[in-house]
Amino acid sequence: MGLKKGAIVELEIETTAFGGKGLGRVDTMVVFVDQALPGELVVARIVKKKKSWAEAKLLEIKRPSRDRISAPCPYFGYCGGCKWQSLAYPKQLEYKTRHVSETISHIGSIGNVKVLPAIASEAVFGYRNKMEFSCSDRRWLLPEQMGKPGIDITFALGLHVPGTFYKVLDIDECLLQPSQGNRILGVIRDYIRNSQAPVYGLRSHTGFWRFIVLRHCLRQDEWMVNIVTAEEKRDQVEPLADLLTTKFANLASVVNNITARKAQVAFGEREILLAGKPYLVESIGKYSFEISANSFFQTNTRSAARLYELVARYCELTGREKVLDLYCGAGTISIFLASRAARVVGLEMIRSAVEDAAKNCRRNRIDNCSFIAGDIRHTLKQVDFAPDVMVIDPPRAGMHKDVVKQILAMAPPRIVYVSCNPATMARDLVLMKDDYRLVEVQPVDMFPHTYHIESVTLLDRKGMAER
Numbered sequence: 001m002g003l004k005k006g007a008i009v010e011l012e013i014e015t016t017a018f019g020g021k022g023l024g025r026v027d028t029m030v031v032f033v034d035q036a037l038p039g040e041l042v043v044a045r046i047v048k049k050k051k052s053w054a055e056a057k058l059l060e061i062k063r064p065s066r067d068r069i070s071a072p073c074p075y076f077g078y079c080g081g082c083k084w085q086s087l088a089y090p091k092q093l094e095y096k097t098r099h100v101s102e103t104i105s106h107i108g109s110i111g112n113v114k115v116l117p118a119i120a121s122e123a124v125f126g127y128r129n130k131m132e133f134s135c136s137d138r139r140w141l142l143p144e145q146m147g148k149p150g151i152d153i154t155f156a157l158g159l160h161v162p163g164t165f166y167k168v169l170d171i172d173e174c175l176l177q178p179s180q181g182n183r184i185l186g187v188i189r190d191y192i193r194n195s196q197a198p199v200y201g202l203r204s205h206t207g208f209w210r211f212i213v214l215r216h217c218l219r220q221d222e223w224m225v226n227i228v229t230a231e232e233k234r235d236q237v238e239p240l241a242d243l244l245t246t247k248f249a250n251l252a253s254v255v256n257n258i259t260a261r262k263a264q265v266a267f268g269e270r271e272i273l274l275a276g277k278p279y280l281v282e283s284i285g286k287y288s289f290e291i292s293a294n295s296f297f298q299t300n301t302r303s304a305a306r307l308y309e310l311v312a313r314y315c316e317l318t319g320r321e322k323v324l325d326l327y328c329g330a331g332t333i334s335i336f337l338a339s340r341a342a343r344v345v346g347l348e349m350i351r352s353a354v355e356d357a358a359k360n361c362r363r364n365r366i367d368n369c370s371f372i373a374g375d376i377r378h379t380l381k382q383v384d385f386a387p388d389v390m391v392i393d394p395p396r397a398g399m400h401k402d403v404v405k406q407i408l409a410m411a412p413p414r415i416v417y418v419s420c421n422p423a424t425m426a427r428d429l430v431l432m433k434d435d436y437r438l439v440e441v442q443p444v445d446m447f448p449h450t451y452h453i454e455s456v457t458l459l460d461r462k463g464m465a466e467r
């Protein structure tokens, strides 16, 4: 067919597709349009063309959706963070629920699955407890900033624009973090810009300042600032830590992580404590958790509490069960379940997370939890009991086939599967569907204004007669 790259097309958006894009058609060709909403009539330019599908850039909305709202963020449409800010929140939840349901029936070919409406996030803005801002010597300019005098294009502290790895959008305010985070970021920006040390160039791999990671603890309303640099220069970072602690009374921790690696990951090989303590303490339910700069913790604390309560409800523990918590991270789910079970064993690959998990057990006076560090493919074999309930919370990539095989051989009567990726969840559920009945799926929204959705699936082992 004649549709070429660069062609301008008019099309009606039918639904949302992977990545939150609008999906429409030009004749039989499927066209994905970024930022277009279902029901809209749009004009778009084809920017990528494959055999059966194309991608297009939105140029004009001829007939807007009734669910379109004006996005409050000034960087909306440029920063890749929250693509659905222009979609009313109840509609976001509806699309997320539908996406989970359709993914299970398409990829999983599992029909008649009960998918409950997504549980809303209590906070729709300011919900992220961790934000990672990058430094760059190349600033990405907004259209209204182009050619304006007085803008330094060799400095940026902010977020990446999709498709430009080395340019960074300088951000004054990100609405996803609590507002004090923006004030802290502003002080850091002024300090770094006026410092003697250069910001890191993402192409040249030279420079000093690399990332600023802000963490917030909701219960105590305390902050951690993690300054990630390319080398150790105490004369640069110590005055910044002093400045921050004098300006912000609830700044509980300032650390400096140092990394010489070229990879764009805000993870240090070495950490120096500059002020306060090296961790924050966050609570979920009656439990408290130490979170250090490099530990994993769910980014939406309020929704994490809803998620863990749901996991506990699905587990239906009476105090007698032995529970296996696969991909347990810093043991938060294990700890949340421990008082309702006889024993909980958590399996996790990252050794420091397992150390955090053990520390958090001591902190919460829990003595019936233990953890095994290593790749689950190998460590599952070390489990020396038959679990009554298995909680599985894999990374986005889902489970390795060998792991699924081992789980099926262990045959726990109940599985509670937590996932942040409906596609890999559906793939894993297919592998288990002959042995397990899919009772229900409950999506939980942890990430408003993005197309991401967390889901919890309850699976019960089929009776022998049923199989």
Ligand SMILES: C[S@@+](CC[C@H](N)C(=O)[O-])C[C@H]1O[C@@H](n2cnc3c(N)ncnc32)[C@H](O)[C@@H]1O
Pocket (backbone or CB within 6 Å): 296, 297, 298, 327, 328, 329, 330, 331, 332, 333, 347, 348, 349, 350, 353, 374, 375, 376, 377, 393, 394, 395, 396
């Ligand atoms: C989605 S997180 C789960 C976090 C945890 N359940 C929580 O709620 O905080 C997935 C975890 O799986 C771990 N992981 C990934 N691949 C693994 C593997 N092959 N073996 C063991 N752990 C793995 C990651 O390090 C990460 O901590």
